[in-house]
Amino acid sequence: MKLVIFASVVLSAALFAGAAAIGAPAPAGDAVKGKASYLKYGCYTCHGYEGQGAAATGKKLAPNPLAYPAFTGFVRSTSRDMPPFTEQILPEQDLMDIHAYLRSIPAAPNPATIPLLQGAGG
Amino acid sequence: MTKKTSHSNKVDRRKFLAGVAVAGAAAVTSEAKAILPSGKEAPRVPSVVRPSTQFAQAQISTPTVTDHGAHAGHPGLMHGKPGSDYMLDCIKALDIDYVITNPASSCRGLHDSIITYGDNKKPELLTVMHEETGTAMAHGYFKVTGKPAISLCHGTVGLQHAAMAIYNAWCDRAPVIMMIGNSLDANQRRPGVPTTHSVQDPASMVRDIIKWDDQPTSLVHFGESMMRAYRIAMTPPYEPVLLVLDEDLQEHGVESFPRIPKMAMPAPPTGNPNAVREAARLLVNADNPVIVADRACRTQAGVNSLVQLCELLNATLVDQGGRMNFPNQHPLYARGTAPVTQADVVLGLELTDFFGTVNEFIDNPGAEQSSRLKQGAKLISITAVDLYMKSNFQDIQRYQPVDISIAADTEATLPSLIEAVKVEMTPARRAVADKRGQAAKAAYAQSKERMRADAAGQAWNASPVSSSRLVAELWSLIKTEDWALVGRSLGNWPQRMWDFKQHHQFIGGSGGAGVGYNLPAAVGAALGHKQMGRLPINIQPDGDCMYAPGALWTLAHHQIPLLTIMNNNRAYHQEVMHLQRMAAWRNRRMDRWHIATKIDNPNVSYAKLADSMGVAGIGPIDNPADLGAALKRGIDIVKRGEPVLIDVVMQPR
Numbered sequence: 203m204k205l206v207i208f209a210s211v212v213l214s215a216a217l218f219a220g221a222a223a224i225g226a227p228a229p230a231g232d233a234v235k236g237k238a239s240y241l242k243y244g245c246y247t248c249h250g251y252e253g254q255g256a257a258a259t260g261k262k263l264a265p266n267p268l269a270y271p272a273f274t275g276f277v278r279s280t281s282r283d284m285p286p287f288t289e290q291i292l293p294e295q296d297l298m299d300i301h302a303y304l305r306s307i308p309a310a311p312n313p314a315t316i317p318l319l320q321g322a323g324g
Numbered sequence: 325m326t327k328k329t330s331h332s333n334k335v336d337r338r339k340f341l342a343g344v345a346v347a348g349a350a351a352v353t354s355e356a357k358a359i360l361p362s363g364k365e366a367p368r369v370p371s372v373v374r375p376s377t378q379f380a381q382a383q384i385s386t387p388t389v390t391d392h393g394a395h396a397g398h399p400g401l402m403h404g405k406p407g408s409d410y411m412l413d414c415i416k417a418l419d420i421d422y423v424i425t426n427p428a429s430s431c432r433g434l435h436d437s438i439i440t441y442g443d444n445k446k447p448e449l450l451t452v453m454h455e456e457t458g459t460a461m462a463h464g465y466f467k468v469t470g471k472p473a474i475s476l477c478h479g480t481v482g483l484q485h486a487a488m489a490i491y492n493a494w495c496d497r498a499p500v501i502m503m504i505g506n507s508l509d510a511n512q513r514r515p516g517v518p519t520t521h522s523v524q525d526p527a528s529m530v531r532d533i534i535k536w537d538d539q540p541t542s543l544v545h546f547g548e549s550m551m552r553a554y555r556i557a558m559t560p561p562y563e564p565v566l567l568v569l570d571e572d573l574q575e576h577g578v579e580s581f582p583r584i585p586k587m588a589m590p591a592p593p594t595g596n597p598n599a600v601r602e603a604a605r606l607l608v609n610a611d612n613p614v615i616v617a618d619r620a621c622r623t624q625a626g627v628n629s630l631v632q633l634c635e636l637l638n639a640t641l642v643d644q645g646g647r648m649n650f651p652n653q654h655p656l657y658a659r660g661t662a663p664v665t666q667a668d669v670v671l672g673l674e675l676t677d678f679f680g681t682v683n684e685f686i687d688n689p690g691a692e693q694s695s696r697l698k699q700g701a702k703l704i705s706i707t708a709v710d711l712y713m714k715s716n717f718q719d720i721q722r723y724q725p726v727d728i729s730i731a732a733d734t735e736a737t738l739p740s741l742i743e744a745v746k747v748e749m750t751p752a753r754r755a756v757a758d759k760r761g762q763a764a765k766a767a768y769a770q771s772k773e774r775m776r777a778d779a780a781g782q783a784w785n786a787s788p789v790s791s792s793r794l795v796a797e798l799w800s801l802i803k804t805e806d807w808a809l810v811g812r813s814l815g816n817w818p819q820r821m822w823d824f825k826q827h828h829q830f831i832g833g834s835g836g837a838g839v840g841y842n843l844p845a846a847v848g849a850a851l852g853h854k855q856m857g858r859l860p861i862n863i864q865p866d867g868d869c870m871y872a873p874g875a876l877w878t879l880a881h882h883q884i885p886l887l888t889i890m891n892n893n894r895a896y897h898q899e900v901m902h903l904q905r906m907a908a909w910r911n912r913r914m915d916r917w918h919i920a921t922k923i924d925n926p927n928v929s930y931a932k933l934a935d936s937m938g939v940a941g942i943g944p945i946d947n948p949a950d951l952g953a954a955l956k957r958g959i960d961i962v963k964r965g966e967p968v969l970i971d972v973v974m975q976p977r
């Protein structure tokens with residue numbers, strides 16, 4: 203059991219941290235429809251409206267989301283605190299649209315250009 | 325003791341007998357015919373008449389007999405000194421600052437004593453619109469001042485309202501003093517509602533979540549129990565206590581008061597010297613000791629001791645945030661579970677959940693669990709909760725085996741542990757510890773850069789407003805003030821961005837996770853900060869606010885300055901996650917989770933809500949570009965000594 207969990211953690215970390223660099227082709231998808239689906243399925247409640255993530259609830263999804271194979275692989279098969287979303291409850295086209303929405307989110311500003319952050323941290 | 329003046333439902337013995345005679349005569353004349361003045365013959369009077377209902381009742385009922393000798397003079401005035409005046413003298417002897425109440429007739433004797441005999445000064449009576457509010461205020465007030473306040477309410481309906489807040493205080497080891505009114509003597513009770521509000525054993529409703537209770541039946545008894553209640557509540561582990569104030573005891577007059585018992589506070593329990601020495605030996609000889617603190621520090625002295633211990637060992641301090649335990653910008657400060665996975669010795673200080681600290685639990689259909697610990701890691705626990713726990717409520721969490729268990733108060737034990745560590749430390753172990761310190765400093769510098777990148781990358785310019793943006797905007801405006809955070813911590817962003825140094829700057833959470841705590845506890849905490857002229861800041865969950873928003877009125881009524889920022893994310897998001905899990909595990913449609921979890925349609929206008937109760941309302945603000953000006957305006961209002969609420973529409977998390 204412990205080994206399985208460890209493997210799952212490693213796989214999850216790898217998927218979220220590095221799979222975007224794999225460079226798999228982006229699937230067809232409609233970002234506008236994807237935003238609606240992102241709200242409809244409640245993704246935003248843990249990951250934020252912009253897919254920004256939150257420490258206690260959901261990993262950062264955007265900008266630069268995982269490549270689609272890794273993304274869909276995790277969504278369909280996770281057994282962590284996030285439950286699996288099968289194709290029966292989240293159709294493939296909706297998931298592709300959600301991915302398109304996440305790809306459409308612009309890059310974050312450079313923290314060095316934000317004066318408020320220079321004074322943060324004591 | 326002299327008796328109080330006669331109640332309208334009492335029957336004087338002489339008048340009672342006369343009344344029976346009159347009633348009997350009336351019964352006779354109503355049923356027998358009289359000799360009429362006209363000279364006509366009256367009907368014959370029967371030798372036996374059927375008694376009237378009134379007569380029959382007078383014969384079978386038990387009259388109250390009053391003692392005439394006790395209240396000579398005006399029958400509408402009581403004589404002697406009211407018992408509740410003595411109760412107030414005892415409360416004053418304990419230097420209690422506030423009694424917080426939603427007015428209750430069963431407490432009318434003490435209520436009057438506070439506002440007339442005591443001139444409503446020290447303790448001052450504060451008004452709340454819900455007993456849960458009053459109790460949570462006392463909870464928050466204690467965590468800032470270190471002094472208990474009294475929550476005064478009805479023994480039945482009031483106590484049931486207060487019960488949730490008592491549970492939070494219980495779980496959070498906070499010494500709220502509950503005082504509840506009750507009428508023990510059925511013969512003395514006012515009929516109707518006051519009798520409905522009377523109860524044989526009121527404390528039984530909350531006995532599982534208080535440390536001690538009593539129902540004194542004399543003033544001598546009250547004086548002793550008041551002192552005992554205070555001592556028990558204020559001896560670690562701190563917990564709520566409850567005293568029942570009998571109405572007759574409050575209201576009857578006495579010729580003279582008993583003496584107020586002397587009281588000396590018990591010294592807090594400290595760790596066994598041998599166990600402390602053994603713990604020090606393990607810590608000094610560890611390659612990677614980690615100290616985890618939850619409700620470890622009761623005062624600034626505790627914070628200073630913990631810093632000293634960590635610096636001696638160069639041990640990482642994992643702060644679980646039950647209290648302000650450690651300066652968050654110290655290189656040894658950490659949050660989360662990662663350091664525990666690398667530890668060879670873990671010292672847990674007043675941990676609520678040692679099991680959850682060293683084990684992982686995944687909320688999936690298999691309820692998977694696994695240890696976070698390295699093979700062979702040793703565990704040490706210091707907690708006063710080992711000295712006192714109960715069985716019904718499960719805030720004790722899972723049982724966690726440890727290698728050394730010290731049943732004692734952490735803050736009182738830290739000085740001896742520090743001395744023991746100094747004794748055990750050798751030059752070789754000092755060198756190992758110094759190396760750990762260098763690594764911690766390097767990691768700390770990296771964590772600051774990571775914080776800035778995370779903040780910028782988490783919807784910095786988005787609408788609704790992100791947590792990191794709100795916290796950064798706030799920090800730029802408060803960092804030169806004497807500030808304190810009295811509300812929930814918003815994803816730990818304040819701990820990442822702000823500079824907490826003083827114990828009073830953070831008070832932790834509710835304890836029992838009973839929603840409805842945050843707003844009233846923040847009001848109570850702000851009351852404590854008012855005395856010191858500080859700027860209290862409350863980041864307020866919207867759902868929590870709506871449990872008892874009347875706390876806003878208390879802020880305005882009692883002129884308590886507080887900056888409340890509504891974290892208005894318009895849903896119970898924690899519950900959404902659970903519904904998503906249920907639907908997904910069952911492979912069911914995933915578009916119904918919003919039912920009974922969202923707070924919209926209509927959106928609540930929190931600024932108007934605040935305005936309606938005399939608290940300045942600003943917002944809603946949903947554009948981060950507007951946030952800085954709104955916050956500055958709010959802070960200016962608080963610095964004038966007034967409360968303000970700024971409604972900010974926020975990201976879900």
